[in-house]
Amino acid sequence: MxxxxxxxxxxxxxxxxxxxxxxxxxxxxxxxxxxxxxxxxxxxxxxxxxxxxxxxxxxxxxxxxxxxxxxxxxxxxxxxxTWKSLEARVPQEHRAYTRDLLMKYDIELTTSDVADNQxxxxxxxxxxxxxxxxxxxxxxxxxxxxxxxxxxxxxxxxxxxxxxxxxxxxxxxxxxxxxxxxxxxxxxxxxxxxxxxxxxxxxxxxxxxxxxxxxxxxLATVEAETTEIFREKMIAASSRDAIRSKGRTGKPARQLRSVWTDAWDRAPESPGALPMPLQSVISRDAFNAIDRAAASGNAKARDLVSYFVGQGVGLIDSVKSAGAVVQEFKEEFAEAVEHMNALVAE
Incomplete structure (x- = not known):
């Protein structure tokens, strides 16, 4: 190369x-x-x-x-x-909206302890x-x-x-x-x-x-940090399910559409996402609670499970090892280059 x-x-x-x-x-x-x-x-x-x-x-x-x-x-x-000083800036309206959203799906929102100087x-x-x-x-x-x-x-x-x-x-x-x-x-x-x-x-x-x-x-490899539930959702998703949303970080970011993204981006009662980094203070505890609930068998919680992913999610059809994915890239790349070379030769 x-x-x-x-x-x-x-x-x-x-x-x-x-x-x-x-x-x-x-x-x-x-x-x-x-x-x-x-x-x-x-x-x-x-x-x-x-x-x-x-x-x-x-x-x-x-x-x-x-x-x-x-x-x-x-x-x-x-x-x-600090993280704690940011927590004090989060409006009660946004805290209540997050808590009520999760309660609708039988998810208890708990706050993670952080060090004073985090x-x-x-x-x-x-x-x-x-x-x-x-x-x-x-x-x-x-x-x-x-x-x-x-x-x-x-x-x-x-x-x-x-x-x-x-x-x-x-x-x-x-x-x-x-x-x-x-x-x-x-x-x-x-x-x-x-x-x-x-x-x-x-x-x-x-x-x-x-x-x-x-x-x-x-994200769809066996080594990835993603949960089994999210991998299942990726396999089932189409390219249209990867949307740009401010609901997780406060800035537009590609992620899998879920009840969470709809609640922040589309619901008329939404207070609107807070600017970065305040929205992350809200979403971190919320997604920790969502993933715990889904993993423990709460079927309703699955609707809120999400993560950052691009529109290429529509091409994911199975979970493979990272090494196997690299090998597939190499083989497909070589085939494509050979095809283009053949077009030029003609």
């Missing part, structure tokens, strides 16, 4: 796999792709444990990490914002601490979404000789990222999660891409 991304990352096949699950990351890298661990949910201590595990199971193959440092967030400019969701200071932890491991890429990475992140990449990637959704975003010094652009549209096959990967590269960034396809 002559793609420049292969030389940059030290890989044989330019398939990048974003996942919150360390098992997926290691399996993809072992199979010749490039696993990228979503680190945003971690603390420095838990990330250290995850990366140590990956180092021990990746057979020396390269991998990267992804953090989330939103450029636009309602708490921008504030210092030392940072807010998507905290930039914490993200930079996660990067410091990561550079103690042989990572080959750091990536950021939701805006231009802070200058400190780009400087850290330069210092350690690690490329910096950023997700972009429009031409003007790409120009700003390049001007800021980003090395790799992950170009996406409103879909965000649509590359599910090797043929699609080949099509993207035929249009000029150096590789493919994937996410949704790994």
């Amino acid at each position: 002559k793609s420049p991304i292969c030389d940059m990352l030290g890989i044989e096949f330019p398939l990048l796999a974003f996942s919150h699950c360390r098992d997926v990351v290691a399996a993809v890298s072992r199979a010749g792709g490039f696993g990228v661990l979503g680190a945003t949910v971690h603390t420095p201590d838990t990330l250290e444990r995850e990366l140590k595990w990956i180092d021990e199971h990746v057979d020396g193959k390269p991998y990267g990490i992804d953090v989330l440092i939103p450029e636009n967030i309602s708490t921008a400019g504030e210092k030392d914002v 940072p807010q969701p998507f905290d930039a200071k914490t993200a930079l601490q996660l990067l410091e932890v990561s550079f103690n491991h042989p990572i080959r890429l750091i990536a950021n979404a939701l805006g231009v990475p802070p200058k400190a992140m780009i400087e850290m990449g330069r210092k350690h000789g690690v490329p910096v990637a950023a997700l972009v959704g429009a031409k003007e975003h790409a120009l700003r990222q390049v001007a800021a010094g980003v090395d790799i652009l992950v170009v996406q549209g409103t879909e965000a999660g649509g590359i599910m096959t090797g043929r699609q990967m080949a099509a993207c590269m035929a249009m000029g891409a150096a590789g493919a960034w994937t996410g949704s396809v790994w």
